[in-house]
Amino acid sequence: MDEVNDLQQNPDREKAVKNKLTVAKWLVYLLEGALIGVGAILPGISGGVLCTVFGIYRPMMELLAHPILGFKKYYKMFIPILIGWAGGFLLLSKLVAKLLTIAALPVTCLFVGLIVGMLPAMFKEANKKGIEKGTIPAFSIVFIVLLAFFCVLKYYQDTQLVTIVPNFGWWVFCGALWGISLIVPGLSSSSILICLGLYAPMSESIGSLDFSMLIPWGIGIIIPVILLAKLVNRMFEKHHCIANYCIIAVIISSTIPIIPLKYNGIGEIILCIVLAAVGFMCAFGMEKLRDKLIND
Numbered sequence: 307m308d309e310v311n312d313l314q315q316n317p318d319r320e321k322a323v324k325n326k327l328t329v330a331k332w333l334v335y336l337l338e339g340a341l342i343g344v345g346a347i348l349p350g351i352s353g354g355v356l357c358t359v360f361g362i363y364r365p366m367m368e369l370l371a372h373p374i375l376g377f378k379k380y381y382k383m384f385i386p387i388l389i390g391w392a393g394g395f396l397l398l399s400k401l402v403a404k405l406l407t408i409a410a411l412p413v414t415c416l417f418v419g420l421i422v423g424m425l426p427a428m429f430k431e432a433n434k435k436g437i438e439k440g441t442i443p444a445f446s447i448v449f450i451v452l453l454a455f456f457c458v459l460k461y462y463q464d465t466q467l468v469t470i471v472p473n474f475g476w477w478v479f480c481g482a483l484w485g486i487s488l489i490v491p492g493l494s495s496s497s498i499l500i501c502l503g504l505y506a507p508m509s510e511s512i513g514s515l516d517f518s519m520l521i522p523w524g525i526g527i528i529i530p531v532i533l534l535a536k537l538v539n540r541m542f543e544k545h546h547c548i549a550n551y552c553i554i555a556v557i558i559s560s561t562i563p564i565i566p567l568k569y570n571g572i573g574e575i576i577l578c579i580v581l582a583a584v585g586f587m588c589a590f591g592m593e594k595l596r597d598k599l600i601n602d
Contacts, residue, residue, distance in 0.1 A: 339393075365383060396512065419586040420589045438548050441547050446555075477519050485526065485530035489534045489538055507519075
């Protein structure tokens with residue numbers, strides 16, 4: 307109470323505190339944007355999942371469904387997020403690709419911990435307006451169907467049964483998958499592209515800024531965004547609880563198959579557990595920081 311009175315009696319100090327909070331918000335958004343960009347590159351991790359985890363998905367759907375109104379409402383959020391995303395996606399793509407070749411299991415475990423750590427906050431958001439009739443059946447159906455789909459996809463990925471030679475049309479297809487993975491959190495475009503043999507050449511093209519790949523890829527992203535964004539936004543407006551529970555079902559069903567089951571010795575097991583715990587605690591800490599700096 308004394309601190310509040312002190313701020314009210316000292317306008318200069320109040321302004322300084324507000325400026326510090328603004329800088330802190332920007333740093334949080336930059337970090338979240340960078341993680342979303344890196345997560346979009348990682349096989350098995352969906353950028354849409356991390357958007358949902360960080361509370362960005364709903365505003366993003368509003369922005370995509372109504373670009374002008376959405377930008378006016380959320381530009382203070384999305385400018386630092388896009389800067390962070392560009393850094394995570396473009397500047398770190400080669401680094402992430404190298405880390406995946408060196409230590410794929412620990413990196414994956416870190417992101418699994420990050421996703422699991424945000425689930426309590428996501429359930430809290432879903433239940434904010436009460437549980438609607440039909441929520442649990444919708445959650446169960448989405449979870450079972452997509453868990454089966456992702457497990458089959460992982461089998462094809464592990465056995466490498468499908469390979470395709472990349473060209474303009476396939477780059478458009480890659481972009482369309484990325485666009486869909488933004489609209490449908492949990493659908494990892496990277497995992498599907500690995501199955502088709504397109505992930506490695508796409509990552510290399512992104513890292514080297516190859517516009518012969520980036521242009522058709524960008525065209526592909528735009529198509530599903532235009533077609534699906536308004537539909538998803540309307541679903542959240544009409545059925546908030548059911549929509550959120552379905553998204554959570556997608557996230558859980560897509561995360562289970564990427565949890566590593568084979569390890570090279572006890573040392574790697576311990577490292578993966580530690581990194582998963584670090585990811586969980588980081589997610590927990592970031593959620594608390596968001597509540598303090600952003601949601602207030």
